[in-house]
Amino acid sequence: MNTFNITLSSKIGIIGSGAMGSGIAQVAATEGNEVLVYDNNEGALIKAEANLKSGLLKLVDKQKITQDKCDAIIKNIKFVSALETFSECNLIIEAIVENLDVKKKVFTNLEAIVCENCVLASNTSSLSITSIASACKFPERVIGIHFFNPATLMPLVEIIPGIATDERLAELCKTLILEWKKVPVICKDTPGFIVNRIARPYYGEAMRIVEEGIADIATVDWAMKTIGGFKMGPFELTDLIGHDVNYVVTETVWKEFYYDQRFKPSLLQKRLVEAGFLGKKTGRGFYNYKEGVVQPSSDENTEKGKLIFDRIIAMLINEAYDALNLKVASEEDIDLAMTKGVNYPKGLIAWSKEIGLENVFSTLQNLYDNYKEDRYRPNILLKKKRLSF
Numbered sequence: 001m002n003t004f005n006i007t008l009s010s011k012i013g014i015i016g017s018g019a020m021g022s023g024i025a026q027v028a029a030t031e032g033n034e035v036l037v038y039d040n041n042e043g044a045l046i047k048a049e050a051n052l053k054s055g056l057l058k059l060v061d062k063q064k065i066t067q068d069k070c071d072a073i074i075k076n077i078k079f080v081s082a083l084e085t086f087s088e089c090n091l092i093i094e095a096i097v098e099n100l101d102v103k104k105k106v107f108t109n110l111e112a113i114v115c116e117n118c119v120l121a122s123n124t125s126s127l128s129i130t131s132i133a134s135a136c137k138f139p140e141r142v143i144g145i146h147f148f149n150p151a152t153l154m155p156l157v158e159i160i161p162g163i164a165t166d167e168r169l170a171e172l173c174k175t176l177i178l179e180w181k182k183v184p185v186i187c188k189d190t191p192g193f194i195v196n197r198i199a200r201p202y203y204g205e206a207m208r209i210v211e212e213g214i215a216d217i218a219t220v221d222w223a224m225k226t227i228g229g230f231k232m233g234p235f236e237l238t239d240l241i242g243h244d245v246n247y248v249v250t251e252t253v254w255k256e257f258y259y260d261q262r263f264k265p266s267l268l269q270k271r272l273v274e275a276g277f278l279g280k281k282t283g284r285g286f287y288n289y290k291e292g293v294v295q296p297s298s299d300e301n302t303e304k305g306k307l308i309f310d311r312i313i314a315m316l317i318n319e320a321y322d323a324l325n326l327k328v329a330s331e332e333d334i335d336l337a338m339t340k341g342v343n344y345p346k347g348l349i350a351w352s353k354e355i356g357l358e359n360v361f362s363t364l365q366n367l368y369d370n371y372k373e374d375r376y377r378p379n380i381l382l383k384k385k386r387l388s389f
Ligand SMILES: NC(=O)c1ccc[n+]([C@@H]2O[C@H](COP(=O)([O-])OP(=O)(O)OC[C@H]3O[C@@H](n4cnc5c(N)ncnc54)[C@H](O)[C@@H]3O)[C@@H](O)[C@H]2O)c1
Pocket: 015, 016, 017, 018, 019, 020, 021, 038, 039, 040, 041, 044, 094, 095, 096, 097, 098, 099, 102, 106, 123, 124, 125, 126, 146, 147, 148, 149
């Protein structure tokens, strides 16, 4: 039986020095782990090292960390250009391109280098951990450890055992993630895990409302912020995430759920991607960010705003109950995930009790009766629980 040793004294290997790999390396090194970072692109590695140092110096300037702490973090991280240096690592977190074949190849190569007790983790957002693990001789040592962007700031980490993962591993990872001062949640290896599955209607239903001409983008954003208390409206948020990224996640979750209508992507967003209107990063998405452009104003009609909010929140809650019903995660972890991973003002299960399960159910049932679309079917657990309230 393997003895996994993943503690603050373990050597951690990170593969991929991009946004996520660099952030995860900083998190581990800050808490005292020795970290090796590898990337197959020499230029990316040099850039990552320079960015890490300048980012840490900024934290010193802002007095968020001391110069000594900055030096200690830098000393803990080594940027390396050969994967063979990972032979002494106890835990390796892969954060490379989101491509199943490439990830499988990297995991196969890793197994030939590391010792048999080394844990191999993937930071994948959307691929099956079980499928990645299938490339390994010892799939029991493979697990998902999914950070959110930026990893240094976002507290949530989803821990995802695959079906062949050693049953002790999730708890061991949880302990380490807590030592890294993050908030771990454990979830089943299902498409989108917790956050990227449950959050889909925040974007999808908002786009449907706009496609149908029920309200415009500014009004939907206004309603979700003012009435719902969300930090950003769905259109501002997808513009920030980037439509290329957000659309692909939706499409992947939809396909992985065998084309369930609940996750169907929006043509409105597809056209934005086709046009190269990817959001803030390209200067145009739902909004136009060019200097001097007057932004659309919202129709601040409270009655309309309430209808928009009720519809989107009911769809989100329905998704949270579906995840709960299918044992994707515990009720506590589902609520933690949405508040700590995507900054929702409240956990969705707790919110459902505040709004009233009967009210949520009747919003969904009305939508279902009107549209006769499977997309709006109320979840069976929500249906049952409303009776016991
Ligand atoms: N960016 C996000 O918001 C986010 C959030 C959570 C999880 N993720 C996941 O994290 C992973 C990395 O995402 P990212 O945004 O950091 O990507 P990124 O493009 O910023 O960085 C990926 C890095 O991996 C390197 N790389 C690619 N193939 C490699 C290989 N075979 N061997 C070694 N290095 C290789 C690239 O050179 C690049 O530097 C993906 O699986 C992604 O789905 C991303």
